[in-house]
Amino acid sequence: PDWARLMKSVRRDLRAVPRDGLGYGVLRHLAPEDSPASGLRTLPEPEVVFNYLGQYESAAPAKSASGSGRLIAVEHGALGEDAGSEEIATHLLE
Numbered sequence: 624p625d626w627a628r629l630m631k632s633v634r635r636d637l638r639a640v641p642r643d644g645l646g647y648g649v650l651r652h653l654a655p656e657d658s659p660a661s662g663l664r665t666l667p668e669p670e671v672v673f674n675y676l677g678q679y680e681s682a683a684p685a686k687s688a689s690g691s692g693r694l695i696a697v698e699h700g701a702l703g704e705d706a707g708s709e710e711i712a713t714h715l716l717e
Contacts, residue, residue, distance in 0.1 A: 650663055672714040
């Protein structure tokens with residue numbers, strides 16, 4: 624395939640999505656049960672995810688790794704591997 628043309632097409636399509644798709648997420652997950660938008664909940668979950676930040680615990684820890692008590696804290700030192708060996712893939716393609 625013509626990769627350059629395909630990339631331009633995808634870029635154009637993504638830029639056309641209003642507010643980066645925020646409205647879709649709100650409608651899918653927060654719409655009242657009696658709303659027509661509640662039907663979005665029945666759609667399948669995506670199989671592809673683009674995640675540049677790594678994985679987070681589902682519940683906030685009592686203290687961060689730095690002991691500051693903050694939810695997010697800067698860690699100093701080596702960054703380590705691209706992906707930790709304990710990470711579990713949550714999607715077909717990550």
